[in-house]
Amino acid sequence: MSTTETTAGITTELPQSLLATLPGHYYTDPGIFALEQAKIFEESWFCAVRGADLPSPGAFQTVQVGRESVLIARGRDGALNAFLNVCRHRGARLCTAESGAVKRSFQCPYHAWTYGLDGKLIAAPNLTGMPDIDRTEYGLTRVHLREWLGYAWVCLADRPPSFADTVMADVSGRLGGPGEIDAYRIDELGLGQRIEYDVRANWKQIIENFMECYHCATIHPELTEVLPEFADGFAAQYYVGHGAEFGEGVQGFTVDGSAGADRLPGVGEHQDRRYYAITVRPQVFVNLVPDHVILHRMFPLAPDRTLVQCDWLYLPEVLESGRDLSRSIELFDRVNQQDFDACERCQLTMDSRAYANGGVLVPSEHHIGEFHDWVRAKIDAPDR
Ligand code: FES
Numbered sequence: 001m002s003t004t005e006t007t008a009g010i011t012t013e014l015p016q017s018l019l020a021t022l023p024g025h026y027y028t029d030p031g032i033f034a035l036e037q038a039k040i041f042e043e044s045w046f047c048a049v050r051g052a053d054l055p056s057p058g059a060f061q062t063v064q065v066g067r068e069s070v071l072i073a074r075g076r077d078g079a080l081n082a083f084l085n086v087c088r089h090r091g092a093r094l095c096t097a098e099s100g101a102v103k104r105s106f107q108c109p110y111h112a113w114t115y116g117l118d119g120k121l122i123a124a125p126n127l128t129g130m131p132d133i134d135r136t137e138y139g140l141t142r143v144h145l146r147e148w149l150g151y152a153w154v155c156l157a158d159r160p161p162s163f164a165d166t167v168m169a170d171v172s173g174r175l176g177g178p179g180e181i182d183a184y185r186i187d188e189l190g191l192g193q194r195i196e197y198d199v200r201a202n203w204k205q206i207i208e209n210f211m212e213c214y215h216c217a218t219i220h221p222e223l224t225e226v227l228p229e230f231a232d233g234f235a236a237q238y239y240v241g242h243g244a245e246f247g248e249g250v251q252g253f254t255v256d257g258s259a260g261a262d263r264l265p266g267v268g269e270h271q272d273r274r275y276y277a278i279t280v281r282p283q284v285f286v287n288l289v290p291d292h293v294i295l296h297r298m299f300p301l302a303p304d305r306t307l308v309q310c311d312w313l314y315l316p317e318v319l320e321s322g323r324d325l326s327r328s329i330e331l332f333d334r335v336n337q338q339d340f341d342a343c344e345r346c347q348l349t350m351d352s353r354a355y356a357n358g359g360v361l362v363p364s365e366h367h368i369g370e371f372h373d374w375v376r377a378k379i380d381a382p383d384r
């Protein structure tokens with residue numbers, strides 16, 4: 001037996017095989033969610049938009065990051081910029097649309113302060129009558145932005161954490177080496193499909209579920225046909241550098257095991273016929289298979305609600321060929337629905353007295369304990 005003290009200060013006796021989970025209120029308490037927004041989502045690199053979704057100068061998207069709305073726009077020089085979506089005059093929300101395109105500026109609908117695509121204040125009614133106003137002081141508030149894997153990652157912190165030590169380290173730590181992901185050349189792939197899932201569950205449920213495969217035999221019949229080792233309950237994420245191997249006779253990562261598209265040109269022999277899953281904390285999953293990549297971005301909106309945008313990415317020439325990718329897309333769409341149904345099923349009970357002290361992790365789930373430690377360390381950390 002081992003003695004475990006829960007966050008709530010309750011001491012429980014657990015057999016060695018089991019580890020304690022977070023208590024139920026971590027998934028429902030608005031106070032915990034507010035701490036997560038402030039100390040996790042607003043302090044980490046957050047994968048916000050896909051660069052190709054903003055193809056030309058003036059194209060923009062607004063994205064919820066923690067408690068803030070962030071405006072991301074492509075500038076006249078072709079680079080992406082990110083700003084807090086707040087007018088510097090009296091604070092009106094500048095853009096209310098989720099996406100769109102402007103010609104050369106953003107104009108606040110309230111008193112018409114006007115900002116360039118680079119965020120600079122370029123005009124305001126009667127501004128010439130206020131010669132003491134330095135326009136450069138009243139531009140939009142900038143947010144750090146970094147592009148990687150074809151996506152714009154933003155960070156609201158004044159001093160962002162090292163991108164290499166957080167985002168890239170999560171990827172290379174999982175794949176067993178820093179260059180492993182480069183083989184898939186994700187930033188050169190095109191969008192074959194995007195599906196948005198409105199999941200009635202806490203964002204941590206979705207991460208925990210993704211990290212384990214104890215559930216695979218029960219809820220993922222199609223996936224375990226393609227990846228038979230998943231039926232044993234050990235997720236690819238249980239081992240560093242391990243990709244789950246396709247079953248004998250499986251031709252591709254498709255809903256019925258039929259052939260997918262051709263192997264991506266950079267994918268090596270050791271990566272062929274294998275599936276790799278990566279969690280990039282706090283809100284991204286990357287799934288690598290030989291002929292495509294599936295990337296999930298989560299947008300936590302409430303303690304019990306998370307939007308998930310899932311992108312299926314293929315070689316541009318595969319997309320141009322008009323090839324039928326429906327069986328390829330259907331496999332992970334089914335997996336997603338199966339997973340999110342399970343997350344919603346758990347979310348329903350998080351406030352039950354039966355789960356007040358949480359549940360337990362079996363050995364094939366023990367690595368989820370590290371995620372719980374990470375969450376606790378973040379939200380318990382003193383303000384920066
Ligand atoms: Fe935006 Fe006044 S609040 S111009």
Ligand code: FE
Nearest residue numbers: 209215220339
């Ligand atoms: Fe699953």
